[in-house]
Amino acid sequence: MERSLVLIKPDAMQRGLAGEIISRMEKKGLKIVAMKMLHMDKNLAQRHYAIHKGKAFFDDLVNFITSSPIIAIVFQGKNAVEIIRQMMGETDPAKAYSGTIRGDFGIDIGHNLVHGSDSLENASKEIDLFFSAEEIFNYDRELDTWIY
Numbered sequence: 001m002e003r004s005l006v007l008i009k010p011d012a013m014q015r016g017l018a019g020e021i022i023s024r025m026e027k028k029g030l031k032i033v034a035m036k037m038l039h040m041d042k043n044l045a046q047r048h049y050a051i052h053k054g055k056a057f058f059d060d061l062v063n064f065i066t067s068s069p070i071i072a073i074v075f076q077g078k079n080a081v082e083i084i085r086q087m088m089g090e091t092d093p094a095k096a097y098s099g100t101i102r103g104d105f106g107i108d109i110g111h112n113l114v115h116g117s118d119s120l121e122n123a124s125k126e127i128d129l130f131f132s133a134e135e136i137f138n139y140d141r142e143l144d145t146w147i148y
Helices: 010-014 018-027 042-048 058-065 080-088 101-105 120-130 142-147
Strands: 002-008 031-038 070-077 114-116
Touching (some): 002 120, 010 058, 018 031, 018 070, 018 080, 042 058, 042 120, 070 120, 080 101, 080 114
Antiparallel strands (some): 002 070, 002 114, 031 070
C-alpha cells in the first residue's frame, strides 16, 4: 500500500472545507494513518517547498502556508499518490475539472486548498518532515477487505 502526505492549506481551513476534503478521501477508500493540526513555521515551510527555492513565487508560498493553521494527514491505500492527485485536480482551479476538490472549491492558483505528494519518493520525504515513525499507525479496517 502506498502512503501520501496531504496538507489542508490555510484557505481551506479558513473556509471550513477541511471536513469535506477529508471526507472525500475517506469515501474513496483511503485510510488515515496519521493526522495533526499545526501552525507551520517558516523553517518547516522552506524545507517543504525547497524544490521551489529561487523561484519568483517561493516567498509567497512560504508566507501563505504559514498564515494560518493547517492539517497534515498521511493517507494510505492502493495507488494513493495518483488517486489523491486526481481527486485534488489541476493546481490552477480555473483548469480543474468539476468533481475535483480544486474544481469544486478552488478560486485562485495561489490559494488552491490542498497539497498532495506528487510521487512516492516525495511522499516519503514529505511524510518524514511532518511525522515521526511513532505518529504513523498501522491498523486493519474491516472495510479494507471490501476495497482490496
